[in-house]
Amino acid sequence: MKFFLISDNIDTQIGMRLSGIDGVVLHTKAEILPIIEEIRKKKDVGILLVTQKISELIPEELDNLRRSRTLPIVTVIPDRHGSTRSKDFITRYVQEAIGVKLK
Numbered sequence: 211m212k213f214f215l216i217s218d219n220i221d222t223q224i225g226m227r228l229s230g231i232d233g234v235v236l237h238t239k240a241e242i243l244p245i246i247e248e249i250r251k252k253k254d255v256g257i258l259l260v261t262q263k264i265s266e267l268i269p270e271e272l273d274n275l276r277r278s279r280t281l282p283i284v285t286v287i288p289d290r291h292g293s294t295r296s297k298d299f300i301t302r303y304v305q306e307a308i309g310v311k312l313k
Contacts, residue, residue, distance in 0.1 A: 211256025214249055214282070216242060218263040222289050231259070239267050246271065249282060258282040261289045 215233025217223045223233045236242050242264060249255050258275075265272055265286045275284050 211281075212254050213257045213259055214252075214255045215259040215261075216245060216264050217261045217289070219261070219289055222261055222287075226259070233259070236264070242268055243271065246275070250275075250280075253281075255282045258284050259287050260284060262286055263289060 213226075213231040215223060215226045215231050217226070217233055217235050218237060220235050223235050226233055234245060236245065246258070246268075249258055260272065272284050272286075275282075
């Protein structure tokens with residue numbers, strides 16, 4: 211299985227390309243959606259990496275892709291500027307998902 215990257219900046223795309231991961235640099239929802247459909251049809255792509263800025267442009271589409279429980283698996287990665295998520299993101303996510311407060 212291969213990885214594929216959809217990035218909003220060339221620096222992330224170049225870094226991933228140096229590690230053997232193919233990808234594209236896109237900036238609008240209209241550009242992104244056809245690429246996602248193309249990737250879904252490819253049987254050799256197992257993980258779709260998406261930068262945070264891209265994920266903010268298409269949250270509903272990524273949620274639908276995750277809920278479909280089919281390949282590719284979607285993973286949101288920080289870009290060159292780092293993560294915009296809060297430090298307690300995982301704790302809050304678990305709390306919201308299962309209703310258990312973690313300390």
